[in-house]
Amino acid sequence: MIKIVIIGSGNVATHLIKTFNRSNKVKVIQSFNRKGLSVAGIPATDNYEALETADLYLIAVSDDAISEVSAKLPFKGRLVAHTSGSVALEELSPENRRGVFYPLQSFSRDKDVDFSKIPLCIEAENDRDREILEYVARSISQRVHPVNSEQRRSLHLAAVFVNNFVNHLYAIGDDICRKNDLPFDLLKPLIAETAKKIEHMPPVEAQTGPARRNDQNTLQKHLNQLNLHPTYKKIYELLTKSIQEQQYDSI
Amino acid sequence: MIKIVIIGSGNVATHLIKTFNRSNKVKVIQSFNRKGLSVAGIPATDNYEALETADLYLIAVSDDAISEVSAKLPFKGRLVAHTSGSVALEELSPENRRGVFYPLQSFSRDKDVDFSKIPLCIEAENDRDREILEYVARSISQRVHPVNSEQRRSLHLAAVFVNNFVNHLYAIGDDICRKNDLPFDLLKPLIAETAKKIEHMPPVEAQTGPARRNDQNTLQKHLNQLNLHPTYKKIYELLTKSIQEQQYDSI
The missing domain is CATH 3.40.50.720 (NAD(P)-binding Rossmann-like Domain)
Known part of the structure; x- marks a missing residue:
């Protein structure tokens, strides 16, 4: 023992x-x-x-x-x-x-x-x-x-993205709901499904949405909706750019 | 009928x-x-x-x-x-x-x-x-x-954050794992737990991590690890800033 x-x-x-x-x-x-x-x-x-x-x-x-x-x-x-x-x-x-x-x-x-x-x-x-x-x-x-140490450091960094940063995006979703008198509950089935999807599919393949489709019409509408919240707008722009870069990369 | x-x-x-x-x-x-x-x-x-x-x-x-x-x-x-x-x-x-x-x-x-x-x-x-x-x-x-139309537009925008953008953060986690010879599977229990946590707790309260704690030592280490990937580094900086802004706001 x-x-x-x-x-x-x-x-x-x-x-x-x-x-x-x-x-x-x-x-x-x-x-x-x-x-x-x-x-x-x-x-x-x-x-x-x-x-x-x-x-x-x-x-x-x-x-x-x-x-x-x-x-x-x-x-x-x-x-x-x-x-x-x-x-x-x-x-x-x-x-x-x-x-x-x-x-x-x-x-x-x-x-x-x-x-x-x-x-x-x-x-x-x-x-x-x-x-x-x-x-x-x-x-x-x-x-x-x-x-090894290097791998552990990388895992910890990756964990910040998939845990702390993901949770913050949930918080932004919650904030947008509150500001429009909508219950955050409406988003919960989507959150659960998004997390479930990658259990059997690489996330790059699971990617959907206006950034992935390069749907300029919707992207522009969303950016206009975020005019009153400059930080959220920057996040929207940066993550859209990153999704589009990733789709062109071979990972 | x-x-x-x-x-x-x-x-x-x-x-x-x-x-x-x-x-x-x-x-x-x-x-x-x-x-x-x-x-x-x-x-x-x-x-x-x-x-x-x-x-x-x-x-x-x-x-x-x-x-x-x-x-x-x-x-x-x-x-x-x-x-x-x-x-x-x-x-x-x-x-x-x-x-x-x-x-x-x-x-x-x-x-x-x-x-x-x-x-x-x-x-x-x-x-x-x-x-x-x-x-x-x-x-x-x-x-x-x-x-109403305004609420639906807001829901769709919020859905981009909690679905498309969250999935992209999963893809970044996957990418970091691959580059370090680690299976993405290692992150899956954490991803599931993070999604489950907000079913019973507002995401702002569920927030953890170096950004929330303002742990400058870890934040600096992580940014150094991302030197070779400028877009991920910008995402790290921006989401860290946004988490810290949100913790000071009363939402």
Whole structure:
């Protein structure tokens, strides 16, 4: 049984503790957080000196605290991994064996997570540590992907486009609805269908709309409608241009 | 039983014929298309003079053909509606009673459609015609919304943001993955979760990511990664700016 200590008390830490709790291949023996709060019945501490001996220390704290937390660990030569998509492996203290355990998903505190379908991207400095991380990952997910640092950085960037930026386009749709006394609900079936379509079709092929058809008449009408919102208008122009560039590229 | 003639042979026309076929409140009595092809066993014609007498003529052709088709109809005073989100009611010939029957969804030829959940936005010049369109709409969908022209134009614009532009962001994610030897599949659970989240939470509240947190460190790293792709870099900058503007606005 692999013993794990989880450092942090945010969404990722909490969901990981709950999920590992259900596995019979690994065991979370301790939770470390600044308030010493127990999560899901796991013994907790706020004292670095009180950290138990474990096979793996998972640092699930905010990106800018990872380096500092790893430097405070009062031991050497143990396996320490962070859970961030954008932080370099090298930001972990070299006193310990370093790794990354990055779940490619967005977590909300109040919503249960089915880890079995979440891609876990892992990275380590040597084969033995990669095997440990892979074993731990496979104990909760069917989708485990060893990646290198460059790939992980790219995944994190791609995730910003398909998650954060997509959500912002939803927010613009919501805003346009509100300003015209329309319920955002009207757009929800379309949003669901758009997300579903690319499960079985490359998005470049799934592309439709006035930009794709180069329908100048509709494009011009839409730009006129956006005259009162210069930022939305710029977004419309830029994404239209990008769609048209992409259709000419061979990707 | 309301009698309908459907003009057109594209995705919307085909799906409407198949769906009305299953209803016992309306009946598609004829399909008109340039090749005179029968769809789903409905009698077809390619001859305007051979059009049957019906309670409603639905013009489901491409946007720029609507006006021409409506002008060719060889009768007066009947109810004629188009199915487009962006074409004005006034583009239909004034010889007939005019209306709009706009299904707010994206249709693919090979994929069956459950109309019962698709919002149908209807518009007419008088109450009696609006009632007919509403009756027809309710025969296939639980979500029928009378809208005015301005609202319909806004919905169509909002749909471009949440469908066409969102799909393009998926395509950018796909492109970034390909260029780094990563399967696009890795992003699919995140895409599904992002679309699901806004079903129960306003998108402005669901917003996460480095732009929302104003995490300058990550923003700068991402922009550097995009140096080789100026258009993606501009999109990153502009959407980041727009997210930050929106967080300060009271919407």
